[in-house]
Amino acid sequence: MSKNLLIVESPAKAKTIENILGKDFTVVSCKGHIRDLPKEDNAIDVNNNFIPTYIIPDDKKQVVKELTRLAKSASDVWLATDEDREGEAISWHLCEVLGLDEKKTKRIVFHEITKPAILKAVQNPRIINRNVVDAQQARRVVDRLVGFKISPILWRKIARQGVLSAGRVQSVAVRLVVEREREIEQFKVSSYYKITAQFKIKDASGKQVLLKAELPETFSQEKDARQFLEKCIGAVFTIEKIEVKPAKKSPAPPFTTSTLQQDASRKLGFSVAQTMQIAQKLYEAGKITYMRTDSTNLSDTARQAMGKQITEEYGPKYWQERQYKTKSDSAQEAHEAIRPTYFDVRNAGDTTDEKKLYELIWKRAMASQMSDAQLERTIVDIGISTQPEKLQAKGEVIKFDGFLKLYIESALDDEEENEEETILPPLKVGQTLDLKQMLATERFKRPPARYNEASLVRNLEELGIGRPSTYAPIISTIQQRGYVVKENREGELRPFRILTLTGPAESKPNTLTAITDKEKTGVEKAKLFPTDMGRVVNDFLVKHFENIVNYDFTANIEKSFDEIAHGKKQWNKVIGEFYYPFNETVEHTLKTAERETGERMLGEEPQTGKPVVARLGKFGPMIQIGSAEDEDKPRFASVLPPLTLNSITLEQALELFKLPKEIGVYEGKNMKVGVGRFGPYVLHNNKFYSLPKNTDPLLINQEEAIAIIEAKKEAEANKIIQSFENGAIQILNGKFGPYIKAGTQNVKIPKSKDPKTLTLQDCHDLIAETETKQPATGKQAKVPANALQVFENGSIQILDGRYGPYIKANGKNITLPKNADPKTITLEECKQLIAAVSSGGKKTSKKTAKS
DNA sequence: CAGTGAGCGAGCTTCCGCTTGACTT
Numbered sequence: 001m002s003k004n005l006l007i008v009e010s011p012a013k014a015k016t017i018e019n020i021l022g023k024d025f026t027v028v029s030c031k032g033h034i035r036d037l038p039k040e041d042n043a044i045d046v047n048n049n050f051i052p053t054y055i056i057p058d059d060k061k062q063v064v065k066e067l068t069r070l071a072k073s074a075s076d077v078w079l080a081t082d083e084d085r086e087g088e089a090i091s092w093h094l095c096e097v098l099g100l101d102e103k104k105t106k107r108i109v110f111h112e113i114t115k116p117a118i119l120k121a122v123q124n125p126r127i128i129n130r131n132v133v134d135a136q137q138a139r140r141v142v143d144r145l146v147g148f149k150i151s152p153i154l155w156r157k158i159a160r161q162g163v164l165s166a167g168r169v170q171s172v173a174v175r176l177v178v179e180r181e182r183e184i185e186q187f188k189v190s191s192y193y194k195i196t197a198q199f200k201i202k203d204a205s206g207k208q209v210l211l212k213a214e215l216p217e218t219f220s221q222e223k224d225a226r227q228f229l230e231k232c233i234g235a236v237f238t239i240e241k242i243e244v245k246p247a248k249k250s251p252a253p254p255f256t257t258s259t260l261q262q263d264a265s266r267k268l269g270f271s272v273a274q275t276m277q278i279a280q281k282l283y284e285a286g287k288i289t290y291m292r293t294d295s296t297n298l299s300d301t302a303r304q305a306m307g308k309q310i311t312e313e314y315g316p317k318y319w320q321e322r323q324y325k326t327k328s329d330s331a332q333e334a335h336e337a338i339r340p341t342y343f344d345v346r347n348a349g350d351t352t353d354e355k356k357l358y359e360l361i362w363k364r365a366m367a368s369q370m371s372d373a374q375l376e377r378t379i380v381d382i383g384i385s386t387q388p389e390k391l392q393a394k395g396e397v398i399k400f401d402g403f404l405k406l407y408i409e410s411a412l413d414d415e416e417e418n419e420e421e422t423i424l425p426p427l428k429v430g431q432t433l434d435l436k437q438m439l440a441t442e443r444f445k446r447p448p449a450r451y452n453e454a455s456l457v458r459n460l461e462e463l464g465i466g467r468p469s470t471y472a473p474i475i476s477t478i479q480q481r482g483y484v485v486k487e488n489r490e491g492e493l494r495p496f497r498i499l500t501l502t503g504p505a506e507s508k509p510n511t512l513t514a515i516t517d518k519e520k521t522g523v524e525k526a527k528l529f530p531t532d533m534g535r536v537v538n539d540f541l542v543k544h545f546e547n548i549v550n551y552d553f554t555a556n557i558e559k560s561f562d563e564i565a566h567g568k569k570q571w572n573k574v575i576g577e578f579y580y581p582f583n584e585t586v587e588h589t590l591k592t593a594e595r596e597t598g599e600r601m602l603g604e605e606p607q608t609g610k611p612v613v614a615r616l617g618k619f620g621p622m623i624q625i626g627s628a629e630d631e632d633k634p635r636f637a638s639v640l641p642p643l644t645l646n647s648i649t650l651e652q653a654l655e656l657f658k659l660p661k662e663i664g665v666y667e668g669k670n671m672k673v674g675v676g677r678f679g680p681y682v683l684h685n686n687k688f689y690s691l692p693k694n695t696d697p698l699l700i701n702q703e704e705a706i707a708i709i710e711a712k713k714e715a716e717a718n719k720i721i722q723s724f725e726n727g728a729i730q731i732l733n734g735k736f737g738p739y740i741k742a743g744t745q746n747v748k749i750p751k752s753k754d755p756k757t758l759t760l761q762d763c764h765d766l767i768a769e770t771e772t773k774q775p776a777t778g779k780q781a782k783v784p785a786n787a788l789q790v791f792e793n794g795s796i797q798i799l800d801g802r803y804g805p806y807i808k809a810n811g812k813n814i815t816l817p818k819n820a821d822p823k824t825i826t827l828e829e830c831k832q833l834i835a836a837v838s839s840g841g842k843k844t845s846k847k848t849a850k851s
Numbered sequence: 852c853a854g855t856g857a858g859c860g861a862g863c864t865t866c867c868g869c870t871t872g873a874c875t876t
Contacts, residue, residue, distance in 0.1 A: 144867080
């Protein structure tokens with residue numbers, strides 16, 4: 001039995017550290033936080049210094065049980081959680097939960113998992129820093145108050161559709177996307193003309209090559225560009241100046257979480273979640289250091305190992321030891337940068353994605369310890385005899401590649417259009433040049449770029465919002481909430497002008513021609529677009545909670561947290577200063593804020609003159625023609641992507657009311673296309689076939705509809721692997737592999753068994769097995785607290801509602817007649833009432849209620 | 852499961868940051 005118990009956060013670290021410390025230590029992990037605020041709304045006592053209640057979440061009970069057992073039998077407990085605010089808090093929670101004496105428990109920290117660092121840490125234990133713990137509690141409490149006070153306001157004031165939420169971090173992320181989209185919408189595209197020239201020239205070996213040059217100035221009008229070209233007819237072009245300047249390029253620092261996500265997105269096309277999953281695998285396999293970090297630090301051991309590796313592989317000239325300083329103010333630097341654990345391992349990972357990501361990490365880390373690349377940049381000025389402007393040719397030669405030896409191929413596929421940096425042929429001052437042609441090409445100013453997942457993370461990090469462990473979850477939250485969608489855009493063709501002047505020695509010399517060409521513009525891949533809901537929620541928050549969704553809110557409150565951590569402020573006072581004014585805003589908003597629907601008047605319907613309005617309805621974006629006060633009922637139509645409330649025109653809106661419509665015949669039966677609750681569909685032979693997302697149902701033709709019907713039929717046929725007892729028991733191909741479907745029950749098939757050869761008996765066995773594993777809990781419907789009577793296992797209930805007693809049955813609510821006593825009404829009477837309503841039709845009951 | 856769009860009802864949701872598995876159809 002070991003005397004020392006050392007607790008870290010991550011299991012993978014525990015293993016490594018146990019190897020380093022040897023037999024005197026048992027090293028285990030607590031797997032992150034072991035306590036949290038309960039889900040209930042009263043987790044923080046706002047009337048009593050904001051004292052939080054903590055609970056051990058269900059999924060942490062097992063961990064706590066095990067840690068308690070180990071702590072009891074240990075003479076010394078060492079808390080080696082990460083050295084940051086959260087880590088300090090985890091240590092404190094461990095003390096509280098395990099019943100440890102804070103004064104006697106040894107708190108140690110290290111920033112890297114290396115032998116010297118850990119041995120040094122063990123020699124320098126301290127006690128828990130309660131100020132830092134308090135700073136974490138303040139952070140936790142602010143986040144809870146902001147999230148749980150504002151989210152319910154959205155439910156009341158905007159919609160119940162989906163689950164809306166707001167928070168210190170996610171709401172700013174949405175705001176960035178919404179505001180960027182508006183910048184793009186408001187961007188006025190303007191064009192200008194760029195002059196480029198090609199000269200014929202001999203290179204060192206006497207071969208004819210082209211020298212490319214351009215005019216640094218641009219023209220905003222075609223006529224000015226034309227004038228410039230015309231003036232160049234018959235001009236003499238002479239090299240007036242050659243300027244050679246040395247230059248250097250330095251490598252980028254090794255990866256942090258956010259730079260890894262950016263680079264993997266650009267170079268490998270990974271989503272941020274994908275990058276993190278793959279990195280996690282590499283980390284668990286011991287191939288890389290911890291992947292959730294904001295630090296660019298490299299341990300001494302690592303730098304030495306890289307120096308050795310670089311020297312051996314490329315020679316000492318290529319090695320330059322560097323220590324990087326982390327840029328971000330908000331960095332807590334509890335870990336190292338992301339790097340390979342062993343630099344002599346060139347390939348690692350089981351899958352191709354793992355291998356690719358490992359290579360990226362390896363190269364970036366290695367390059368960070370390599371020499372600068374030495375370059376020579378040449379700028380050549382070319383005079384024009386007929387006018388004062390000068391053309392410029394630029395060249396670049398790599399004199400010494402340095403780190404580019406490793407990074408050059410990565411630099412090639414960078415997303416930004418690299419200016420062509422070419423080697424220039426030999427040139428000398430005074431030399432005249434033969435013009436091949438000169439072009440004036442129309443170019444367009446570009447609107448700000450839309451965010452992709454990784455660039456949004458980069459922006460959040462710059463604002464100090466979110467942490468490495470939350471970047472990927474933030475991105476998925478704002479998509480899950482329906483505020484933001486990740487989409488591709490095909491782009492469209494845009495005409496542009498090219499004026500061409502041919503040189504004096506060409507086939508049609510000194511001729512100026514003008515053509516209109518076309519180019520693709522607006523192509524987007526995996527970019528983030530705000531939804532209508534995202535815009536409405538954002539505008540609501542900006543209107544009522546500007547100080548919370550302000551880009552500086554986090555930065556400012558972080559300053560207060562730092563003061564708490566340094567013992568300069570009391571955490572509950574900081575919370576109080578924030579909470580009282582905030583809560584007033586909350587109350588005021590609840591009382592006074594209008595419902596927000598993003599309503600936009602599109603115009604009038606030509607035939608009737610009725611108003612056509614785009615707004616957010618109960619079930620999402622919609623168009624309404626006519627108002628509720630009208631004689632005849634208003635008509636409605638859903639607005640589906642790619643159409644949005646924000647951009648839809650009156651014409652597009654009116655089109656939507658042409659659905660449903662007949663579009664042809666298949667197998668002798670009519671096909672109808674329409675939009676239903678679950679999106680656009682084709683209806684054929686009483687069966688619905690969903691159309692793919694983002695298809696415009698108005699544009700679907702007979703052939704496409706047939707293709708969709710046939711594809712669905714085929715998919716259904718492929719889904720069934722085996723079928724028994726007339727389909728009562730089936731073996732199906734599901735999202736998560738083959739499974740057995742028996743009525744409503746789904747049963748897993750163990751990997752050791754082949755689903756194609758399973759017999760009916762095998763199926764019954766497997767079903768019986770899973771049944772014994774989890775005894776049926778009974779399917780009784782939940783009985784609410786306000787129930788007066790319950791019939792038929794809860795499927796029919798008499799409830800006491802805000803507007804009197806009613807029957808709840810099959811998801812329908814039926815108000816009881818005034819003469820009925822809710823406490824003594826019988827099941828039979830209930831059934832009669834239910835039957836009366838469903839046969840009588842809803843609409844008649846409405847009318848009678850009004851009259 | 853398929854054209855809903857005030858007519859209510861109870862009870863549910865929700866935050867951010869640490870960390871892994873368990874689980875889904």
